[in-house]
Amino acid sequence: MSTDRNHTVKTELVADWETLQRIFIRPENEKVRATLVKYMEQILFGLHDFLMQHVGITEEVSLKKLADQFRESRISRHPSKRLADVISGLIEDVAPHAVNVASPYFVGHMTSAIPFFMVHLQTIVAALNQNVVKLETSKVVSVLEKQVLAKIHRVIFDKPDEFYDEHIQHPESALGNFVEDGTLANLTALWVARNSFFRPKPGFAGVEKEGMAAAFQAYEVERCVVMVSQLGHYSLEKAGGVLGIGNRNVLSIDVDSHSRMDMTHLKSAIRDIRKDPRKTKILAIVGIAGTTETGTVDPLPELAEICAEDDIHFHVDAAWGGPTLLSENHRSLLSGINLADSVTIDGHKQFYMPMTCGMVYFKDPCLMDTVAYYANYINRPGSVDLGIRSLVGSRAATSLILRSALNIMGTGGYALLIDHGIEMAQVLAEEIKRRELFQLVTPPELNILTYRIFPEGMRREWADGDAQSRKAVTQQVNQINLTVQRLQREAGKSFVSRTTLKRRGCEDIVVLRAVLMNPMTTMDILGEILDEQEKIFHDQIAPDDS
């Protein structure tokens, strides 16, 4: 428990009361202060030295070896390490085997470099250690959080001044909620949608109180469903499972050739449901603003219209695409989002916040009343206690980070990042089209695209073939892409992810997926990544062709 690194003699570490107390006291001693600051220096800069060149996702064999170092399941009675050794251990032994998500060569997932100041802001949150579940452990942070929620609410819904004047600090208004991540934000939205649908009425106390089976009886329903495109995030299915709706009742609607929800298919699915003798109700329709796999945006205005007609809850999963609203150049891609009843946005994605920050917003500030809970010791009715309308209880003051980041960056700063990502995706798409080994599968709408290796010979074979030979070619091409992606990942210099796209009436296809969000990723780097894929293909997959 010593914080003093200058012990040269290796003394035995023991847990004793005096040392223990010291770690809780504000250090007045200049030497101890200097040591604590020195550790921060190591953390700030030492960590960033790891894996300068490599993204660090290597072969599975190395993972097994790595796992072997983490097989001890006992905790030692006495301290086994000093703080100094723990920090250097993390920097020297752990970090080099972590994934260098900050590398501009890491363009495979929705995790990227974050601005330096985010680390400082996270440190402030830890040092203050407020718990936003209630006013008595957060005070100013509770009202600050309400402001931040209103700011993002305004970006999404753009209500008039009077609306925000009324609700921004109203104890009983909930413009939104912070929660661990997008999965729980989607869960919260569908929880609210479920409870709004099966609301209390004479003889029925509401689904939250009585449960799903009783709700079905009270409303004479035999099945309820949620509709989302086949590219919906798996958290929506999971929410269906958790909420007692049943995940098979989260219906998958086909996408059109632009990877957007196919309106014809949606309408026919709705017609089928109306004809369903099992008395099926639609709880919610979900539009996606930036699908995980292709980055595409569903036709939000049309979805809003369909929902409005039948009074269906319209949720938009903008976990990825939400911050695009800050870009004057590209916000129109999300038009119609203001018509949603609820919207999911992730802070740790395109707000470039540290892991994690999920958010869910509601157009109607009373909608969360359907999920309100009170407790005697905290969260008393009528108070500003934020835990009253929240899936989660104890929570960190993540809003401090977002608020500060908005001050430091301005919408203009975020807009530059968003614009850069979209522009990079466009130039990458052009480059892919220019290279004959590749096929662009889903062109970028936001800053995500998918493509695949599709050698000229196999393309011809596919074009000329019958159904069966096309299937065989596709399987072969899939295998090539699987292998190239794996070999590139194992080489550890760069990382592009892969996924499998389903297309109506066709064989599933394996694609490579690039997510362009790191401002340090340039076209030169993207060129190198494609070069490497070409080289892997020519050297290791089809050496005879070259």
Added chain:
Amino acid sequence: MSTDRNHTVKTELVADWETLQRIFIRPENEKVRATLVKYMEQILFGLHDFLMQHVGITEEVSLKKLADQFRESRISRHPSKRLADVISGLIEDVAPHAVNVASPYFVGHMTSAIPFFMVHLQTIVAALNQNVVKLETSKVVSVLEKQVLAKIHRVIFDKPDEFYDEHIQHPESALGNFVEDGTLANLTALWVARNSFFRPKPGFAGVEKEGMAAAFQAYEVERCVVMVSQLGHYSLEKAGGVLGIGNRNVLSIDVDSHSRMDMTHLKSAIRDIRKDPRKTKILAIVGIAGTTETGTVDPLPELAEICAEDDIHFHVDAAWGGPTLLSENHRSLLSGINLADSVTIDGHKQFYMPMTCGMVYFKDPCLMDTVAYYANYINRPGSVDLGIRSLVGSRAATSLILRSALNIMGTGGYALLIDHGIEMAQVLAEEIKRRELFQLVTPPELNILTYRIFPEGMRREWADGDAQSRKAVTQQVNQINLTVQRLQREAGKSFVSRTTLKRRGCEDIVVLRAVLMNPMTTMDILGEILDEQEKIFHDQIAPDDS
């Protein structure tokens, strides 16, 4: 977006690409590095200067005034503040209005001082910014997390070596899960319990797929319930609501005179359910190891026996009390916890971690298979991707903090903290009994107790009175305690919380609640807190008596 604090001329802040890129780059420039470190120094020590004396929960009027400072709902286009100004703003303007949960005079909630090194560890987590949802964005952290889960699993369940050898790094074993907080840990446990009960069988694909109404049909059930003592945390009720069980089906069982679940009442409730013509099934029984309000522990061995007899899922909510297992002196208070099917523990409570870290553990490492989800782009079957069996998706590498803390503290260090809290609660109880103005309501079992002001005259009045006058006295006493607690909180020097305890056949009583977890809290401080309450009572409530 400038990180340079030495601008003496107030230049206009604009969002431009060059500055923007700079905030993402590892600074090589010594001057910039020094500035970033200086900010950390401000954060580490500046923040701790706030409110040296006061806990900072002041009157509601000040809250309204405070809220008025957070009414702007627009985000400015250009950066409005430099990082330096944001940090000093947080330190000078925000922190003084936050709650000083680290004060040894703050003994009202389960939030307290944390060791200094926790802030460093949280900073490391932010700087690495791994996402533990999948291996491809976390690598070593995924196997490290599995190890930490096994270590705590062993503390709870104490299985033999072979068990941990087999499961610690097995990709398909889930010994537990990290999640945002205890609320979500309890939700996860009941989710698993629900799905295990309504598991797939011929003609039924399981409740997760088909939903609650279909599950009821398939299992010929008309209602299912969860049982917990009346002191159960409100998150259990909320879980019942979320999961489609209905929160009124989370049945509240009376407590005995020791604030533990009354076994006679439980058994009779179970008998009633068996007689219920509505075909009711018991999904789970929850034992509490450290209730939020009184810190008491339910009779876990007896609960385990009842559950085992009828094959009922036995969940223990040890969000608060779990780490007591690390104390050789007091772990016997939790005996029987190893018989649970699932256990909730919070890291941000008695592991003294920063906000937040919830955990849920399962005795059977296959139980979480009932909640497994896969996705093409991440979380592929058979992989170590931790997101497969998890309520939440994206998650921070919180396990790094717990692992490091266990290394730095040893079980011995934690044991000292636990022992100190329990000892302080005992001496505070003695002091309360010694002072005639006070009545000890629930003596401490762990480190929480409740008491109230109950002036001698009113005690006699109550003892001699009939039912109606007793009711009147109790209401009067309740009002006194409400007022004293409020006035003490508003004075801002110390903080004791209050709650309302329900007792069978009696009027609800308002009690003061002390949570003793801060190692800097001494008996002298506790004496001052009681003195202040006496003074408030004599000066402001009953000045005529003195």
